[in-house]
Amino acid sequence: MSVRATGGVVAQIDAIGGFVGEQPLVAAAALLAVVLVAGMGVWGLSRFRRSAGERFQRLVGKHDAVTVLMHPNPDPDAMASAMAASAMAEDAGATTTIQYPGQIRHQENRAFQTVLDQDFQQIETAGDLGDGAVVLVDHNEARGFPGADGVDPIAVVDHHPGEGEGESFTDVRTDHGACATIFAEYFDDLGWGPNRDERTLTPILATGMLYGIQADTNHLTKGCSRAEFEAAAFLYGAIDEDVLDRVANPEVDAEVLEVKARAITNREVRNPFAISDVGEVNNVDAIPQAADELLRLEGVTAIVVTGTSEGTLHLSGRSRDDRVHMGKALKAAVEDIPMAEAGGHARMGGGQLSVDHMEGIGPGDGVSFEEFTDRLFDAMTGELQ
Numbered sequence: 001m002s003v004r005a006t007g008g009v010v011a012q013i014d015a016i017g018g019f020v021g022e023q024p025l026v027a028a029a030a031l032l033a034v035v036l037v038a039g040m041g042v043w044g045l046s047r048f049r050r051s052a053g054e055r056f057q058r059l060v061g062k063h064d065a066v067t068v069l070m071h072p073n074p075d076p077d078a079m080a081s082a083m084a085a086s087a088m089a090e091d092a093g094a095t096t097t098i099q100y101p102g103q104i105r106h107q108e109n110r111a112f113q114t115v116l117d118q119d120f121q122q123i124e125t126a127g128d129l130g131d132g133a134v135v136l137v138d139h140n141e142a143r144g145f146p147g148a149d150g151v152d153p154i155a156v157v158d159h160h161p162g163e164g165e166g167e168s169f170t171d172v173r174t175d176h177g178a179c180a181t182i183f184a185e186y187f188d189d190l191g192w193g194p195n196r197d198e199r200t201l202t203p204i205l206a207t208g209m210l211y212g213i214q215a216d217t218n219h220l221t222k223g224c225s226r227a228e229f230e231a232a233a234f235l236y237g238a239i240d241e242d243v244l245d246r247v248a249n250p251e252v253d254a255e256v257l258e259v260k261a262r263a264i265t266n267r268e269v270r271n272p273f274a275i276s277d278v279g280e281v282n283n284v285d286a287i288p289q290a291a292d293e294l295l296r297l298e299g300v301t302a303i304v305v306t307g308t309s310e311g312t313l314h315l316s317g318r319s320r321d322d323r324v325h326m327g328k329a330l331k332a333a334v335e336d337i338p339m340a341e342a343g344g345h346a347r348m349g350g351g352q353l354s355v356d357h358m359e360g361i362g363p364g365d366g367v368s369f370e371e372f373t374d375r376l377f378d379a380m381t382g383e384l385q
Contacts, residue, residue: 052182052185056157057089058092063094066094068096069082070100071138073100074100076212077180077215079112080183083209085137094132101148102122110250138158140162158179176225177228180208187201188234193237207240210244214232255281259307272302273380274300274302276303278305278307288316301321308355311354311355312352312353313354314352317348320347325346326348330342334351339353
């Protein structure tokens with residue numbers, strides 16, 4: 001309670017004390033009321049002052065079972081955040097399951113799961129979700145599987161923009177570069193750390209979280225806030241450097257190198273922007289890796305790489321140009337194409353659309369690939385919004 005509030009209570013009690021001799025019963029009742037109100041104020045203030053980490057752990061600890069749900073095709077930040085949420089829930093007495101829709105394909109993502117020995121369970125529909133309450137990490141609305149729109153999470157922890165909320169807890173920090181940063185703050189507030197007697201931050205968990213932060217910020221060079229550096233410093237004392245090296249430097253699939261080569265060869269450049277179609281691919285995760293590679297070309301400030309797999313055209317865009325919000329540009333380019341979706345951040349975006357619908361099946365007249373390429377260029381230049 002504040003000094004001002006305490007002084008006010010004392011003044012009220014003094015005033016009641018002067019009244020005791022005249023009306024003792026009334027004074028006693030008034031004194032009891034003042035004490036009760038003061039007590040409620042202290043309780044309310046202490047509740048308000050609980051950190052986000054304390055409130056999150058208290059919530060998940062109220063449930064016997066908790067399912068931590070990652071976004072489709074989870075990346076290291078999503079996987080690390082899920083590990084952190086699971087550790088907090090289990091510390092509070094809940095049993096946990098970590099699940100995801102889609103696939104874990106990127107070589108670094110596969111290495112993350114394998115080297116850190118994590119049991120992530122794949123789901124295909126909402127009916128595959130584990131028992132108990134659902135917590136979303138690194139995304140704020142369930143997506144990517146039938147029945148996703150019916151999932152009602154009790155909690156959401158994320159750093160992406162969006163309208164999704166948890167029923168009882170929402171912590172979305174769009175100024176942060178990684179979701180794992182938020183969980184690092186939770187652990188710090190709760191007293192977890194290396195070499196702690198009761199709440200030790202294990203090397204596997206700390207290593208996973210540090211790599212999750214590195215992966216989402218290009219090794220602390222893009223999209224960082226001060227919080228990322230503070231989180232990295234907090235986690236560093238508990239990591240296993242050998243494990244970190246194995247996760248960060250896995251063997252590269254030969255197709256990834258081939259797709260990167262096709263992206264460079266097939267690029268079309270208009271002023272500072274480039275688009276490249278890599279054709280049919282087996283490993284769709286090679287497309288964003290090709291986009292990362294193409295953005296390194298001198299004179300190119302924004303790029304989109306496209307590739308086709310099983311009748312779906314996949315888009316991956318990158319921007320280091322302040323004039324190009326890549327997520328908005330991709331969304332604008334596919335806006336009137338049925339069964340298409342796209343979006344993302346200012347620097348990074350992605351999307352996918354049915355090739356059949358792009359060519360005219362269903363409502364709409366269809367659009368040729370050449371016309372779609374023009375749309376992408378127009379969206380990057382700001383002519384299509």
